[in-house]
Amino acid sequence: MVAEQAKVDPMHQFTIEPLAGSGGWEIAGYNIAFTNSALWMLITTVVLFIFVLGGMKRELVPGRWQMTVETFTGFIDNMLEANIGKAGRKYVPYVFSLFMFILFANILGLMPLGVIGLHPFTFTSHFTVTGVLAIISFAIVLLVGFWKHGLHFFSLFVPHGTPLPMIPIIAPIEFISFMVRPFSLGLRLFVAMMAGHVLLEVLSSFVIDGTNAGILWSGVVGLPSFLLMIGICALELLVAGIQAYVFALLTSLYINDAENLH
Amino acid sequence: MPQIAQLAETWSSQVFWLLVFFGITFFVIGRGMVPKVMETVAQRDGQIAADLAAAKAARDAADAEEEAWRVRENENRAAAQAIVAKAKDEAAAKSESKLKAAQSRLDKKLAEAETRIAEARTAALTEVESVAIEAAQDIVARLAGAKVTKPAAAKAVKEAMNHG
Numbered sequence: 176m177v178a179e180q181a182k183v184d185p186m187h188q189f190t191i192e193p194l195a196g197s198g199g200w201e202i203a204g205y206n207i208a209f210t211n212s213a214l215w216m217l218i219t220t221v222v223l224f225i226f227v228l229g230g231m232k233r234e235l236v237p238g239r240w241q242m243t244v245e246t247f248t249g250f251i252d253n254m255l256e257a258n259i260g261k262a263g264r265k266y267v268p269y270v271f272s273l274f275m276f277i278l279f280a281n282i283l284g285l286m287p288l289g290v291i292g293l294h295p296f297t298f299t300s301h302f303t304v305t306g307v308l309a310i311i312s313f314a315i316v317l318l319v320g321f322w323k324h325g326l327h328f329f330s331l332f333v334p335h336g337t338p339l340p341m342i343p344i345i346a347p348i349e350f351i352s353f354m355v356r357p358f359s360l361g362l363r364l365f366v367a368m369m370a371g372h373v374l375l376e377v378l379s380s381f382v383i384d385g386t387n388a389g390i391l392w393s394g395v396v397g398l399p400s401f402l403l404m405i406g407i408c409a410l411e412l413l414v415a416g417i418q419a420y421v422f423a424l425l426t427s428l429y430i431n432d433a434e435n436l437h
Numbered sequence: 438m439p440q441i442a443q444l445a446e447t448w449s450s451q452v453f454w455l456l457v458f459f460g461i462t463f464f465v466i467g468r469g470m471v472p473k474v475m476e477t478v479a480q481r482d483g484q485i486a487a488d489l490a491a492a493k494a495a496r497d498a499a500d501a502e503e504e505a506w507r508v509r510e511n512e513n514r515a516a517a518q519a520i521v522a523k524a525k526d527e528a529a530a531k532s533e534s535k536l537k538a539a540q541s542r543l544d545k546k547l548a549e550a551e552t553r554i555a556e557a558r559t560a561a562l563t564e565v566e567s568v569a570i571e572a573a574q575d576i577v578a579r580l581a582g583a584k585v586t587k588p589a590a591a592k593a594v595k596e597a598m599n600h601g
Contacts, residue, residue, distance in 0.1 A: 248471055307452050
């Protein structure tokens with residue numbers, strides 16, 4: 176870094192680079208290069224697989240690992256049952272996958288692996304990724320809604336007890352707010368993750384530049400920034416959990432709309 | 438902002454690999470493994486509920502057993518007390534009848550003895566009377582030289598004895 180004029184670009188961490196000459200891979204004309212983003216999706220999947228595998232011992236008296244995994248499945252199960260009811264149990268596989276995938280991606284992206292030379296990449300800070308996840312959730316809502324209620328699903332846009340003259344005004348508003356859901360869902364996660372990582376990067380550049388500028392600046396800028404960074408790191412871990420939770424919670428709330436209509 | 442700057446060249450690869458890996462996550466972990474984990478939890482919950490129910494049933498059975506035992510015990514105690522009371526009553530009745538018999542025997546003996554005594558006394562008295570009569574005749578004959586008949590003497594003796 177010092178050799179590169181100590182210029183820290185806080186946005187550089189989000190750059191996607193094809194790995195090991197896969198830049199030319201294509202399917203039907205679309206580029207499918209195996210990028211660092213894809214690598215971290217792979218790592219997330221593998222870590223999550225190992226994590227859940229540890230909970231598959233199926234012992235009657237669970238060990239710590241099994242207990243942890245069961246806590247997560249129980250958490251998702253309870254959330255779906257609280258929001259949707261008994262019918263919510265069939266969405267546990269999807270919402271669990273969604274929650275754990277986002278949670279592990281967020282947390283793995285925060286791991287201080289730069290110390291050993293690896294560069295963590297938080298793919299949830301790309302709206303291409305969060306957008307696809309949001310669209311999947313939204314598509315499930317639409318499919319379930321139209322499957323269960325047919326065209327009656329459109330009555331979702333007319334809240335209970337709306338006076339008849341108000342319907343032409345309320346319905347478009349409800350429709351717009353419904354259509355905004357996938358965007359808000361995807362953007363919320365993307366923005367939260369990106370903002371946190373930019374903040375950490377900016378603070379770390381303060382630490383590095385301040386320390387390089389001599390004892391005085393290291394004491395005035397570097398040290399406070401470093402202390403602040405420790406706090407922000409803890410906050411980011413919290414945000415990683417909260418954003419995964421919010422994504423899963425909103426998905427379950429939207430599915431509830433489709434499942435129970437009102 | 439690479440998310441926008443690289444959008445055109447990377448979106449297809451992002452979407453493709455996300456679908457691949459999220460698909461693996463959903464189908465292998467979500468569909469394959471999570472139900473088994475939840476099944477284990479449900480199994481354990483069922484086991485715990487069954488164990489609790491069994492324990493409750495066992496406790497109820499023990500309570501019922503104890504209640505039955507208590508009832509039986511009370512019955513036994515009552516029966517024992519009845520037997521004791523009966524034995525006491527019987528013993529009392531027996532001793533009473535024995536006492537009564539002894540009493541009557543004693544009474545009889547007493548009565549017999551009394552009659553014997555009375556007989557003996559009358560016998561003795563008559564003997565005394567006859568002796569006195571003879572003595573009176575003798576005394577009269579010796580002192581007065583008169584011969585007194587036995588009836589007269591007897592009469593006199595009787596009068597004197599009656600006067601005491």
